[in-house]
Amino acid sequence: MAKPVRKAIFPVGGLGTRFLPATKSMPKEMLPVVDKPLIQYAVEEAQAAGIEQFIFVTGRGKQTIEDHFDISYELASTLNERGKKTELDMLRAALPKPGQVAYVRQQEPLGLGHAVWCARNLVGDEPVAVLLADDVVLSKVPCLKQMVDAQAKTGGNMVAVMDVPREHTRRYGVLDVAGNDGKLAEVRGLVEKPAPEKAPSTLSIIGRYILMPEVFEHLGRSERGAGGEIQLTDAMAKMIGRYPFHGLRFEGKRFDCGDKIGFFEANIAYALARSDLAKDVKAILKAYAD
Ligand code: G1P
Numbered sequence: 001m002a003k004p005v006r007k008a009i010f011p012v013g014g015l016g017t018r019f020l021p022a023t024k025s026m027p028k029e030m031l032p033v034v035d036k037p038l039i040q041y042a043v044e045e046a047q048a049a050g051i052e053q054f055i056f057v058t059g060r061g062k063q064t065i066e067d068h069f070d071i072s073y074e075l076a077s078t079l080n081e082r083g084k085k086t087e088l089d090m091l092r093a094a095l096p097k098p099g100q101v102a103y104v105r106q107q108e109p110l111g112l113g114h115a116v117w118c119a120r121n122l123v124g125d126e127p128v129a130v131l132l133a134d135d136v137v138l139s140k141v142p143c144l145k146q147m148v149d150a151q152a153k154t155g156g157n158m159v160a161v162m163d164v165p166r167e168h169t170r171r172y173g174v175l176d177v178a179g180n181d182g183k184l185a186e187v188r189g190l191v192e193k194p195a196p197e198k199a200p201s202t203l204s205i206i207g208r209y210i211l212m213p214e215v216f217e218h219l220g221r222s223e224r225g226a227g228g229e230i231q232l233t234d235a236m237a238k239m240i241g242r243y244p245f246h247g248l249r250f251e252g253k254r255f256d257c258g259d260k261i262g263f264f265e266a267n268i269a270y271a272l273a274r275s276d277l278a279k280d281v282k283a284i285l286k287a288y289a290d
Helices: 038-048 063-068 073-081 085-093 112-117 143-154 166-171 215-220 232-237 260-272 278-289
Strands: 007-011 053-058 101-105 128-131 135-138 157-163 173-177 184-192 203-211 245-249 253-256
Touching: 007 038, 007 112, 038 063, 038 128, 038 135, 038 143, 053 063, 073 085, 112 215, 112 232, 128 143, 135 203, 135 260, 143 157, 143 203, 143 245, 157 173, 157 184, 166 203, 173 232, 184 232, 203 232, 203 245, 215 232, 253 260, 260 278
Parallel strands: 007 053, 007 128, 053 101, 157 245
Antiparallel strands: 128 203, 135 253, 157 203, 173 184, 173 203, 184 245
16 A cells, blocks of 8 residues: 655745845745745645644754744743733644654755755655645645545655646646646656746646655756756656656645735735635725725
8 A cells, every 4th residue: 555645845945035125034934924924834734634744944044934833932921921812722723743843954055856855864765745835725625635635546646736828837847748637637748947839738836746755866866957956847757657647736726925926916815715804805905996
């Protein structure tokens, strides 16, 4: 029987230059959508998919992420003194259990593939999920849970995919697929950030992956790809034909929070999904639309 997916890697070493000056002294993964940091959405999605070990690949200046997933004694005691039980419970519920979180540093910014490779010793010989906190997915069933359930049937590698406008293929890893084969597309090829005229399709990877541990062997060869970086997409491409490999057309709406407009739209969508905020937000949007 295939091993279950118990571990997840969160590459959080990126500089976040697109959000300067906000990210000058704060990790981009700590930017909030409504009132929750991007990284917490990713961790909660992983928890909902049954992940038990959370591996963060960090870099310089990312300490606040570690603090965020730790107990803050001063804050807890102040909230306690003030009788703020709801807030205390909320903070407690969001904490991973002791020993579930591990941090490893990516020393040089050599690309997403390199970041994932930095976690190899903590993953070992089992399948692993990768979640990019920039991509937030609003859905009934959390995106990674949809993938874990599908992968339990197919086995092998899986990426979450969606169709993008052809002029955007340069932003994504793009699939070569047999045809429109419904919810699960069999992956025949993968290209990182192809020009629109060269893209094999418009079916593109969003930041959710389930990978066989063999990926680390390919990443370990440190071959440079698009943009001179060590690309996860290239290492995944080497596994095509060796294992089942599927793109899951997930259900839900994905927001690219690495981009200002995507981030802004996520804030609106998540606020509108909140019963305590929806009414006021709708009124504001209406006022600005006039
Ligand atoms: C990364 C991956 C790319 C994927 C994208 C999803 O690119 O390299 O294959 O489609 O994430 O967000 P990045 O956005 O880091 O440039």
